[in-house]
Amino acid sequence: MMILKKLADDDKSRKETMTQDKNLKAKGVRWDISDLYARHDDARVAADLQEAVTKAKKFAGSYRGKISQDDLTAETLSGAIVTLEAIYTQIYKPEIYAFLAFTADTADDAIKALYARCQDLMAQVQNLLLFFELEVQKIPGAKFDRLLATGRLDTYRHYLEGIRLYTPYTLSEKEEQVINKKDLSGKNALVNLYTEYTASFTWQLEVDGEMKTLTGEEVRNLLRRPEPDLRERAKRAYDSRYGQNEIIFTNLFNAMLKDHGLEMEMRGYSSPIAPAHLRNRLAPEIVETMMEVTGAHNHLAQEYYALKARLLKMPKVRGCDLIAPVTEKQEVIPFDQGKRLILQAFENFSPAFNRWVQQMFDNKWIDAEVRKNKRGGAYCHGALPQHHPYILMSYNDDIDNVYTLAHELGHALHDFCAGRKQTLFNYHPPLVAAETASVFAEMLLTRKLLQEVKNREMRITILTGKLEDFFATIHTQNYYTRFELEAHVQGAKERLSATQLCEMWTKHRAEMYGEAVDFLPEQQWYWAAIPHFMHTRFYCYAYTFGALLVLALFNRYEEEGQSFIPRYIELLETGGSEAPESLINKMGFDIRRPEFWESGFRLMRSFLEELKALVVGKENF
Template structure:
């Protein structure tokens, strides 16, 4: 039975009937009225409220935030699915302006909480009635030294619409507009960017290299725009650092992640010390492919299962079965995404690249966007994004301010889901050549999620530091990119020349400053958690479920402590790479 095309697109009518719906207009209008009323009721009065009144204000704020974000999330989903539609473009811009205005309207609330007198703050955080807001208040409080007056904060938010946010939007629209004329197996047609990147899994070295080259060269043709966007984003961040007295580019991210600079630097330096482990694998893969040396277009080349593709139905059943082997509850949650059509599956012109799971609110179900082309990596991506979805659903027991997990834990369930899929496939496979293919895919995934993300973070860090001294040309940005990737590849991998533009299409650099090290953090954490699962069996599941259900109600360290994980332990990060070494040794035995 084949999935029909309608079920391959998501159904957003549970949110609103359409982009021109009267309900949408009504919510925009009602949202403005309710935000203005909240401001009138509470502005300038937070410090003077008694405990009962403050609890009431916090609850009202959460309810209002959840109401205001719904039309914005809806507009984001429509834009991600089709950025070329004029009606959707207008709605997306309207939602962005609405969100900006509402954040300025309610800015006072966080600021007044941040500046509560020390004795009042201490009393609140020790009061059991405020237990559900303890972490939220602490999360705000740590930004106290870097917060400006309300008027200044409001002006900065307002100008972002025509500043850095406008450049972000330009990046998205330009990247989504590309189509690529390309020939494979004698057939020439137009490809989306995601379809071209999918050809990095093609069995032919020539096809892989040509596809990636065509993709990167199109970005190079628009190098003036991409260089301007990256320069603007870095300059804006630098000015924000200066205004808020931050000492180094990653400090705001580390502060938000509740991780010290020392912990993050240890994570990254341990990763760099293990780059030779990746290079050992790259040399082994070259042998498997019968090549003297890999090019960076060969890293994801199929091994053993040459030419194997999966229908979306096959991918769905494999992923659901893998989750079902772990927990029937997890399988049932994942199945809901298919049943309720909360997944948009196929690539198409105008659709955003990559994949994501959009966590909505405690009362709205999450949505998943894919660009499924049928290779094994795409099956793993489905498991990954549904892991996010399970995480968001379990966290719906939290209230709005505690719903979203802190960034270092945001990738935990997704990466764990990929591990479940790999072990499910390996356990049911007897053909050594297929096992080799599966192990290669998993090892490459770990390398991409740890070492590659470390490279991306080091590149981003250098980009921001160098931009502080002056404008960066596209050539200079390419040089930084080339140097940081070269540290990972060493003499084991040759980079193709167009890869100097490999930085230009990575949206994390534009939308989420220094997000990439969260992938490294999550992968190494998951390897530790998965090892615990193998030892403890089913008794591990309730503890893991509690980690996911906690959402953002605790710090990362406090969230994982019940699982016996100490993020400050000197050898913690190395233990994750030791698991990778074990997988490479397992692969060697099979080879």
């Protein structure tokens, strides 16, 4: 039987916890999605799908060949975009319904069939409408500027500029076709090989006195176990698998470096990281400043891991102990108690936020119950600005789940705010700002927990959890990017041997950890286990940017107080209608200055000091 423990040291919450005894695993917290459609066989589902296809055909009939013509007017272009948004809205609605229903019950065949049908028709509509963006790319520069100058396209300026971003790097139609075709058996085939091959890995390990066959995810989860020996065996086994396959991974990696290098050269990019900056709509010097400031704060990670060694009662942290638990007790936090904590955290920030969050619960837009056949993980789905978002997760009654719920509710708030001001094409925030509201919500929850929780062990759990989160998303991703950049620059000049790659990896890793961590020899192979390096080049710095942005914003909020809130809401309302720099500029921040990024590390430093005060000299408590 599970023992319920109180989270807060007051009698009220103890009573609350006891009465919820039977209510574990969010029993009964199911969503109601009937405001989309009553049922999967609702006649309106088929009607919406069919109508969207018909309208897309009509759109193609009216506009194909007209957008790139000389006599195109701003009115015609703006009218076309409004119609496009309406068509996408109509096809998204049944698709959202099918997606939600499918993830809530992955065993329902009727829903699966509907979801597949929605995806087919969605692809059909996209194909019918594809010409539009291609024609927008072809509008001559001077003409495009004149159209924008009329002021009639202001709402869609950012969207249109986004389409034309790649125009200077686009080759002739014939060349693009050749690249696309050759990618099928080239780059794409290599990525498929990597994905399928690594997914086929299993490991034989003795766990709890039993020999077990484990998947990669299961082995990685062993690193969260309290037994030091188990963690070491798990990490050695996991990373050495990549080393045993050095011929495969070294060849795959070199082929990807070469492929990227050749394509960058053909398209005329100045550096291998340039397309990522374009995708994120960030100036290269901003990213470089952020990365330099992050590197200059590696000592925070080193101080932290020295402290962690004391918590683990070890002379030094090993590479297999980075996410090891430092406390033994795991508090049980039933759903209603988690909900109360989150609502109070939002209430402390802004009563308006609290109301938006409250309606997510009141209107049953959250599915948190642990059930069979429900998809794993958690998400907030807010695909349409004129419709509220939904949240799906499996709530398992611990502090991690409270954080997950707060995180997803943060996304929901972002969706509410952007939905009030933006149209479909301007609604989704840019990648580097996509996690702003979610991580900010986690910070609000952290502050609330630190106010409320008096228990030393629990405070240590909260602080180490947050700090390790930040090291993993900020510092670690920073050295990943440094490694990736050096590999691309060097790999363009020569084929890199396995030894060179391992040395490069070890060197950049040491920049972060210094002498604070003893890595196992097998860990030199970990570069081969990072899928981002294969799938999407230079994706990792977006994590650094996103997390550091939130720390800087939160730091400002704590320094400034109430006057920060309306500006923050405005930031969320902007959605994806502006590039990251101007988005953040409007809040009065200059992300070109190192001081902006440094302010985020000040907040991290304060967490670290708080943790130190709990640990140093108090090991025997």
